[in-house]
Amino acid sequence: MKNVSVHAMERHDILGRSNSVSATTMIMGLLMCCGDARAQAAGPGGRPQFEPASVFVTAGNTCAIHPEGNPDPKQSVPISADGDGVARFLAVRPTLPAGSANVVDRLQLDCTDSNGSASTYSVDLRSNATFAPRPFNPALTNLTFRPALTGDPLSYTQPELIQGGYGLRPDPNQNPDGYQRWLAAASTPTYKLRGHRTSQAATISRPRAATRLSGGSTVREPAAMAVNTQPTSAAQVYWTGANLVGSYQKNATSSKTYSYVMNEATFNVPYVKPGGLGTATTWMSIWNGLDNGPTSTNDPYLFQAVVSVYATATAATTPVYGIHHQDFEHVTCPATPSCTNAGNDTAAVNFTPNPGDTIYAQEWYCDAQGRMNLSGGYACSLMHDVTQGMEWDCTLANSSDCQSYTLPAAALVNGAIGQTAEFIIENDTDEAVENSHQWPDFSASPVTMTGSACVVQGSGAGGTCAKIVTTSSDPLVVLQTDNTAATPRGDGHLLITLPTGGVTWADLATNVYNWNGENFNSYVPGCATSIAVGPDVPGGLTNGNGTPWITGCSAGADGNFDVYQLQPYFAPVSGTQQEGTWVRMQDDIATQVAVSKDGFVWAINAAGNILNWDGTNFVNTTSGCAKSIAVGPSSAYLNYGTPWIVGCNAGADGNYSVYELLAGGDASFHLTGWAKMEDDVATQIAVSPDGTPWAINASGQILYWNGTKFVVNAQNGCATSIGVGPSSRGLTDGTPWTTGCTPDANGNYTVYQMQTGGAWVEMQEGVGLRIAVSPDNGIAWATSQRLP
Numbered sequence: 001m002k003n004v005s006v007h008a009m010e011r012h013d014i015l016g017r018s019n020s021v022s023a024t025t026m027i028m029g030l031l032m033c034c035g036d037a038r039a040q041a042a043g044p045g046g047r048p049q050f051e052p053a054s055v056f057v058t059a060g061n062t063c064a065i066h067p068e069g070n071p072d073p074k075q076s077v078p079i080s081a082d083g084d085g086v087a088r089f090l091a092v093r094p095t096l097p098a099g100s101a102n103v104v105d106r107l108q109l110d111c112t113d114s115n116g117s118a119s120t121y122s123v124d125l126r127s128n129a130t131f132a133p134r135p136f137n138p139a140l141t142n143l144t145f146r147p148a149l150t151g152d153p154l155s156y157t158q159p160e161l162i163q164g165g166y167g168l169r170p171d172p173n174q175n176p177d178g179y180q181r182w183l184a185a186a187s188t189p190t191y192k193l194r195g196h197r198t199s200q201a202a203t204i205s206r207p208r209a210a211t212r213l214s215g216g217s218t219v220r221e222p223a224a225m226a227v228n229t230q231p232t233s234a235a236q237v238y239w240t241g242a243n244l245v246g247s248y249q250k251n252a253t254s255s256k257t258y259s260y261v262m263n264e265a266t267f268n269v270p271y272v273k274p275g276g277l278g279t280a281t282t283w284m285s286i287w288n289g290l291d292n293g294p295t296s297t298n299d300p301y302l303f304q305a306v307v308s309v310y311a312t313a314t315a316a317t318t319p320v321y322g323i324h325h326q327d328f329e330h331v332t333c334p335a336t337p338s339c340t341n342a343g344n345d346t347a348a349v350n351f352t353p354n355p356g357d358t359i360y361a362q363e364w365y366c367d368a369q370g371r372m373n374l375s376g377g378y379a380c381s382l383m384h385d386v387t388q389g390m391e392w393d394c395t396l397a398n399s400s401d402c403q404s405y406t407l408p409a410a411a412l413v414n415g416a417i418g419q420t421a422e423f424i425i426e427n428d429t430d431e432a433v434e435n436s437h438q439w440p441d442f443s444a445s446p447v448t449m450t451g452s453a454c455v456v457q458g459s460g461a462g463g464t465c466a467k468i469v470t471t472s473s474d475p476l477v478v479l480q481t482d483n484t485a486a487t488p489r490g491d492g493h494l495l496i497t498l499p500t501g502g503v504t505w506a507d508l509a510t511n512v513y514n515w516n517g518e519n520f521n522s523y524v525p526g527c528a529t530s531i532a533v534g535p536d537v538p539g540g541l542t543n544g545n546g547t548p549w550i551t552g553c554s555a556g557a558d559g560n561f562d563v564y565q566l567q568p569y570f571a572p573v574s575g576t577q578q579e580g581t582w583v584r585m586q587d588d589i590a591t592q593v594a595v596s597k598d599g600f601v602w603a604i605n606a607a608g609n610i611l612n613w614d615g616t617n618f619v620n621t622t623s624g625c626a627k628s629i630a631v632g633p634s635s636a637y638l639n640y641g642t643p644w645i646v647g648c649n650a651g652a653d654g655n656y657s658v659y660e661l662l663a664g665g666d667a668s669f670h671l672t673g674w675a676k677m678e679d680d681v682a683t684q685i686a687v688s689p690d691g692t693p694w695a696i697n698a699s700g701q702i703l704y705w706n707g708t709k710f711v712v713n714a715q716n717g718c719a720t721s722i723g724v725g726p727s728s729r730g731l732t733d734g735t736p737w738t739t740g741c742t743p744d745a746n747g748n749y750t751v752y753q754m755q756t757g758g759a760w761v762e763m764q765e766g767v768g769l770r771i772a773v774s775p776d777n778g779i780a781w782a783t784s785q786r787l788p
Contacts (some may be wrong), residue, residue, distance in 0.1 A: 246476025259418030259566030262364035265451025421453035450502035523565035534595035546774025559606030597775035598640030688734025747785035
């Protein structure tokens with residue numbers, strides 16, 4: 001939605017807004033409860049829930065809402081009083097007694113009117129009056145009423161519809177689904193929001209400072225497709241969704257060039273869970289638009305209609321919703337009133353959509369009268385809250401409600417605009433909070449966007465589309481993936497699917513992380529119940545982090561899980577290697593996996609059977625029964641790693657015997673059986689890359705093999721899981737990582753690493769359940785508690 005070069009300017013507007021209010025900052029705001037969500041009102045399953053709240057504030061005031069007595073901009077959300085004199089948001093009622101820890105009883109609005117005069121309002125979250133219904137009352141505004149379209153919708157001319165505030169009518173024969181989406185909006189009586197008029201001023205050129213698309217995959221003629229997501233660096237912005245690019249063809253002259261001239265879509269405003277995902281400040285936006293290319297590093301012509309979500313982490317929660325449109329580099333900045341960012345109109349009358357509302361949005365290139373024309377010199381948009389009957393109609397150059405955007409001359413040359421039509425959900429968090437990349441938790445209401453684009457040859461001035469394309473019919477669709485490098489949890493990564501004609505986003509179950517040198521960072525979204533890490537392999541992942549294997553999160557009827565390996569992902573068109581994707585190796589087969597430093601994979605299943613990977617399947621080549629398995633390097637007569645297990649018969653103290661697999665006679669993997677190494681000693685086993693076994697017992701004590709027996713390590717410690725990497729920091733029997741014994745509030749444990757002198761050093765709090773370490777560079781991987 002925004003480029004990196006304008007982050008500082010826009011962040012100032014979001015967190016420290018002055019009396020000049022940009023429509024771009026009419027955002028959905030949240031103050032999320034991350035201190036102790038249980039201190040607020042709980043919904044189903046004990047989770048806190050939002051309720052509509054409001055306070056009377058002078059119409060047109062712009063405010064910052066925050067916990068009373070805590071004006072920290074990071075805990076503050078900008079909101080505006082709607083045109084009927086009400087500031088609307090959502091909040092969570094406190095349930096614990098006043099004064100309890102982590103409970104916010106009151107919010108404060110610090111407001112400024114158009115003359116710069118300040119005022120303060122207090123919001124009592126324990127008062128029923130705060131949560132009294134106050135639907136938007138257009139009778140208290142001077143908004144223009146636009147009646148529902150009546151009679152035969154096809155009997156009106158396109159100019160009549162545009163003048164009446166009904167937008168562009170799709171052809172019912174060429175685009176029947178688009179026609180029905182338009183008709184649903186046109187048939188709803190509505191009030192028209194008003195924006196300030198634009199005026200002539202110097203066009204501001206601001207080329208993008210970073211590549212817009214990173215880690216995208218290309219899909220030809222998709223019907224329905226799920227796409228794994230990849231992380232990227234913290235310096236980039238994160239887009240997820242679909243770009244239609246295949247219908248654009250720049251030819252020798254404008255009359256022969258094919259372009260996307262109009263984009264239309266319907267999508268829902270999501271509900272957001274208070275304190276979901278354990279995130280701090282988050283911000284996302286949902287939009288469709290027109291652009292000049294998905295991979296350009298200098299991408300100035302981006303035109304979009306947007307709904308946004310902004311969230312901060314406090315003990316109170318306060319969403320505020322708004323709709324806006326914006327344009328990068330197309331337009332001139334209004335002289336009166338001035339705007340902070342070129343292309344972002346300021347709103348004179350504000351309106352608050354609600355979660356669950358249906359939004360219909362159109363963007364098209366037009367002439368001064370709003371007629372579709374790639375060379376017409378203007379950019380038109382219409383956003384309609386169909387549920388509440390409010391629209392922002394910016395389709396005429398001389399409109400008294402909201403003017404269309406004026407295009408600069410540079411945008412009217414052959415091939416400069418209309419190269420892509422986009423359907424996007426965007427993680428804007430890094431623009432609000434430096435180096436933070438989390439999504440809000442909107443898993444309760446996944447966002448679905450369904451739409452189409454009109455392709456024309458030449459200018460399309462006649463209003464006729466050469467063809468209509470969707471994510472199912474465009475010859476080339478680029479999927480922009482969720483690149484969020486979320487810390488400490490990556491549960492907010494998204495799964496993209498492409499149903500016929502639409503784009504759907506839903507939370508992707510994610511609980512697999514790797515250590516990035518500072519914390520555990522979501523790598524490639526996946527869900528695991530056990531994890532083991534082998535070496536980097538030729539032709540595979542070569543980033544030094546090792547090659548993880550996992551058992552999935554959905555058990556079969558026999559109690560076993562599918563097994564996956566992380567493998568490299570290559571973009572189909574460019575052939576460039578991306579970070580990776582989880583590949584299912586075998587269905588319904590195991591409960592735990594283990595990998596040797598040589599890359600040999602073993603597993604155990606729900607019945608305790610011991611299996612090894614033969615390159616195609618897991619096979620049972622040895623007898624025995626195991627509750628835990630680990631694999632050391634290949635040794636005499638064992639060419640496929642040397643497994644160690646804990647058996648299946650527990651002693652009175654809850655511990656099991658430990659066994660090592662032996663082989664002999666020749667080098668043909670001739671197994672002689674399991675040798676008992678020690679009775680009644682451990683519940684879990686791990687082996688270092690050099691072959692030293694480590695273990696945990698039923699009391700959580702951490703043990704290592706001294707060549708004769710398991711002994712408690714000198715620095716003690718308590719662990720619920722253990723993994724061992726190569727020796728480092730003066731250690732000679734490998735470098736263990738553990739998860740501790742005291743659970744965090746989120747159900748996870750603190751992760752520790754043994755360092756110099758055998759001391760246990762805390763690496764990160766509340767992050768892991770199971771731990772594994774790569775044999776190459778000693779990179780630790782962890783799985784976390786899955787969210788309910």
